[in-house]
Amino acid sequence: MRIQEPDRPVRTAGTPPETPLVFVAKSKGALVLRAVDRHAQNQGIAPGLTLADARARQPDLLVAEMDDAADRHWLERLARHCTGWSPLVTAVPPDGITLDIAGSDHLFGGEAGLSAQVGEGFAAIGMTVRLAIAASAEAAQALVRHAPPCHALLPIAHEDEAVRALPIAALGLAEDAALALRRAGLKTVGDVAARPAASIAARFGMDAVTALRRLTGEAATPLPALAQPVPLHFKRRFAEPIAHQAAIAAVFLELLNEAAQTLEQRGLGGKRFALALFRSDGARHRLDIETGLPTPDPAVVLRLFDERIAALADPLDPGFGYDSITLFLAAAEPLAASQPALDGTQADASALAELIDRLSTRLGPASLCQLVPQDSHIPEQAQLALPAIHSRAPIRWPQPAAGEPPLRPLFLFDPPQPVEVIAQVPDGPPHRFRWRRKLHEVRLYEGPERIAAEWWGLPMSQNAEGQITAKGGLTRDYYRIEDVRGRRFWIFRHGLYHEKPTPGWYLHGMFA
Amino acid sequence: MNTHAACSDPPVSSALRWACGSGALDAVLGGGLERGRVHEFYAAETADAAAAKGFVMAVATGISQRRGAVLWLRSRRAITLGGELQASGWAELGGTPGTGLLGTVADTITQLRTAVDALRCPALGAVVVEGWGAMRELDLTATRRLALTAAKSGVPLLLLRIDAEPIPSAAQTRWQVAAAPSHALPGQAPGLPTFDITLLRQRSGPAGFDWRLEWDRDQRKFRETAVSGAVVSVPVGRPVADPGTGSPGPHRRHAA
Numbered sequence: 001m002r003i004q005e006p007d008r009p010v011r012t013a014g015t016p017p018e019t020p021l022v023f024v025a026k027s028k029g030a031l032v033l034r035a036v037d038r039h040a041q042n043q044g045i046a047p048g049l050t051l052a053d054a055r056a057r058q059p060d061l062l063v064a065e066m067d068d069a070a071d072r073h074w075l076e077r078l079a080r081h082c083t084g085w086s087p088l089v090t091a092v093p094p095d096g097i098t099l100d101i102a103g104s105d106h107l108f109g110g111e112a113g114l115s116a117q118v119g120e121g122f123a124a125i126g127m128t129v130r131l132a133i134a135a136s137a138e139a140a141q142a143l144v145r146h147a148p149p150c151h152a153l154l155p156i157a158h159e160d161e162a163v164r165a166l167p168i169a170a171l172g173l174a175e176d177a178a179l180a181l182r183r184a185g186l187k188t189v190g191d192v193a194a195r196p197a198a199s200i201a202a203r204f205g206m207d208a209v210t211a212l213r214r215l216t217g218e219a220a221t222p223l224p225a226l227a228q229p230v231p232l233h234f235k236r237r238f239a240e241p242i243a244h245q246a247a248i249a250a251v252f253l254e255l256l257n258e259a260a261q262t263l264e265q266r267g268l269g270g271k272r273f274a275l276a277l278f279r280s281d282g283a284r285h286r287l288d289i290e291t292g293l294p295t296p297d298p299a300v301v302l303r304l305f306d307e308r309i310a311a312l313a314d315p316l317d318p319g320f321g322y323d324s325i326t327l328f329l330a331a332a333e334p335l336a337a338s339q340p341a342l343d344g345t346q347a348d349a350s351a352l353a354e355l356i357d358r359l360s361t362r363l364g365p366a367s368l369c370q371l372v373p374q375d376s377h378i379p380e381q382a383q384l385a386l387p388a389i390h391s392r393a394p395i396r397w398p399q400p401a402a403g404e405p406p407l408r409p410l411f412l413f414d415p416p417q418p419v420e421v422i423a424q425v426p427d428g429p430p431h432r433f434r435w436r437r438k439l440h441e442v443r444l445y446e447g448p449e450r451i452a453a454e455w456w457g458l459p460m461s462q463n464a465e466g467q468i469t470a471k472g473g474l475t476r477d478y479y480r481i482e483d484v485r486g487r488r489f490w491i492f493r494h495g496l497y498h499e500k501p502t503p504g505w506y507l508h509g510m511f512a
Numbered sequence: 513m514n515t516h517a518a519c520s521d522p523p524v525s526s527a528l529r530w531a532c533g534s535g536a537l538d539a540v541l542g543g544g545l546e547r548g549r550v551h552e553f554y555a556a557e558t559a560d561a562a563a564a565k566g567f568v569m570a571v572a573t574g575i576s577q578r579r580g581a582v583l584w585l586r587s588r589r590a591i592t593l594g595g596e597l598q599a600s601g602w603a604e605l606g607g608t609p610g611t612g613l614l615g616t617v618a619d620t621i622t623q624l625r626t627a628v629d630a631l632r633c634p635a636l637g638a639v640v641v642e643g644w645g646a647m648r649e650l651d652l653t654a655t656r657r658l659a660l661t662a663a664k665s666g667v668p669l670l671l672l673r674i675d676a677e678p679i680p681s682a683a684q685t686r687w688q689v690a691a692a693p694s695h696a697l698p699g700q701a702p703g704l705p706t707f708d709i710t711l712l713r714q715r716s717g718p719a720g721f722d723w724r725l726e727w728d729r730d731q732r733k734f735r736e737t738a739v740s741g742a743v744v745s746v747p748v749g750r751p752v753a754d755p756g757t758g759s760p761g762p763h764r765r766h767a768a
Contacts, residue, residue, distance in 0.1 A: 348635035352581065355633040359615060359626060367616045371599035371609050383599045388613055395610035397603045402730045405697065405704050406604035410566050411595035438559065443693060446701035482702035486691040487559060510595060512566015512605060512705040512727070 025066040138214040142170035164190030171211040232329035241280040241321025255327040256298040269294025272330040294333040307361040360389040409509030416506035440483040447479030530575040533733025548666040549684035555674040556690035563691035570727045573607040576637020581611040586642040606729035631661040655681040686713040
């Protein structure tokens with residue numbers, strides 16, 4: 001698989017989108033093009049030209065410097081992204097990724113299905129990829145780099161032929177060795193393979209034979225897998241079970257400090273911590289805590305665990321003692337660099353995050369919420385209460401128009417409360433209504449604001465007059481009402497008269 | 513003991529007052545509602561719960577200056593009796609529900625403990641505790657603890673009491689809130705949120721005044737709609753309405 005990186009970050013708003021983009025690096029005192037984009041390719045500018053030559057052909061160039069470290073980092077991230085398709089993935093710098101798909105391709109509909117999925121997956125993140133599948137990793141990399149594009153996906157039968165048709169450069173030899181092969185009249189891999197290996201080795205070195213054998217699949221090289229992060233697991237076993245509160249606390253503190261050290265070395269902060277206590281009689285307790293922002297600080301974690309233990313319905317019973325205690329970090333994230341502002345806003349933000357962590361641990365994550373808008377005009381579905389510990393980004397609620405009174409109530413009843421209403425005309429606003437055994441005389445009203453059911457979510461049916469109505473979802477006519485005492489209500493009639501013979505009235509919300 | 517407590521009160525760390533917008537009210541309060549204090553709000557009747565909650569939301573919006581987050585703590589019982597808090601309605605009162613936090617607690621003890629912890633966090637703009645019924649745990653000691661914590665961090669605590677009788681407390685101010693008829697908009701539509709409020713008690717300050725206030729969400733200020741003190745508040749047992757209740761005329765005591 002070969003990747004061309006997206007060219008988005010380099011472009012600024014001012015330049016026209018068709019300006020060719022080139023990446024340069026210094027080589028022997030000259031700036032040489034190392035990578036070019038599609039527009040540059042179309043104008044005949046190719047990697048390997050010096051920048052001066054390229055400028056002579058096309059003065060209007062967008063030039064950026066090559067950043068090898070960033071490319072490598074990006075390639076590694078992409079390689080990790082590929083572990084969804086196969087567990088064995090290797091990044092091949094500067095621009096390749098090899099996947100060992102033996103045994104995993106059938107999960108994605110065979111080689112063709114897998115290639116299609118990989119192509120789509122990379123297209124979705126703005127990357128251009130070329131794909132090839134071959135019997136060996138080297139052959140696949142050589143095909144993808146050197147074969148003409150139409151050869152990219154081959155049936156197995158033609159693979160050998162395609163490999164043999166590759167140019168000498170596909171062997172990946174040093175420049176002088178490749179030059180020697182070409183001078184000897186050997187233009188393709190097939191030419192070299194046709195000669196006896198012994199004579200090739202004698203004239204061009206053992207490297208050429210090894211490269212050839214790898215390319216043709218005669219010799220296999222193991223694929224180095226991506227380094228998997230070591231799980232953060234801290235464990236203590238005891239010769240004698242410990243039951244004393246103080247001893248347990250001391251061990252726990254030790255584990256936390258050990259974890260903090262490891263986290264510090266890796267520049268990480270823990271987000272989810274689990275403490276497992278193994279009792280000598282086989283019982284096992286598990287305590288989980290979670291923080292909104294990654295934290296490296298053992299004191300913060302200790303406080304949260306204290307909260308968690310205090311919130312337990314039945315307290316921890318060490319019984320005959322614990323014989324093993326494990327601290328496990330289920331999630332750790334890189335710590336974001338932070339610099340406090342002069343007015344201390346940074347400190348405020350972290351203080352708030354800490355408060356959210358503490359309260360979420362004590363009350364339970366679902367009991368401390370932030371309200372998130374939903375794309376629905378049904379009043380009771382217009383918001384979602386999400387745990388505050390999980391939502392970090394500031395949520396934007398639409399600002400009401402200036403000069404209007406509140407059009408939406410501050411509190412909604414779920415379910416809406418039935419009320420008895422006397423209206424002057426059947427289709428009209430309420431005249432007086434009875435709610436919770438009290439009669440309210442309507443002084444002011446505004447409405448109706450008609451809110452229909454979401455027809456796309458409900459089965460449709462035709463009623464007797466041939467009108468199409470949404471089954472199960474009746475139209476609601478909302479009235480904003482103020483009674484003589486100044487109390488403001490939001491009342492609706494559930495159903496139009498042609499939808500329902502006697503529509504009911506409900507009180508849905510209360511205004512300030 | 514009370515005087516002693518008053519003398520030993522630590523000064524509010526961020527000595528800020530929020531001028532609520534009504535000149536007479538601010539003058540009585542000595543410049544506005546103080547941050548870093550406990551303010552109690554009693555709903556005049558249970559039916560005034562929505563008005564009291566709206567008033568407290570407006571005060572929280574104003575006193576937090578839209579900078580810090582507002583934490584609203586309520587019990588499950590409050591949700592059953594008073595409905596669920598709506599972010600759209602919150603925004604309609606000028607608040608910022610996007611940064612607001614909504615805590616649901618099981619009992620009063622948890623609610624008060626959570627409030628104390630929240631008051632320690634200076635990043636909050638205001639903490640609102642919504643209490644229904646007599647909260648036995650909320651005694652003088654508890655309010656004193658809340659008041660001390662609030663003074664230390666400068667975060668105001670708005671204590672909303674519905675269906676409750678005023679009890680001795682360490683609060684800075686105590687208010688009674690009732691709904692009031694609004695100025696009708698064209699087409700006899702209900703107008704801006706209007707409240708009848710009474711300052712029942714103020715620590716080391718005058719008390720016993722009535723105002724009728726209208727909340728202007730665009731300015732985030734209250735506006736007086738009637739002459740303070742000169743108006744009788746709405747009698748509680750008033751016989752309701754004549755037949756022509758559609759017209760706003762007879763009930764607008766504050767007609768210009």
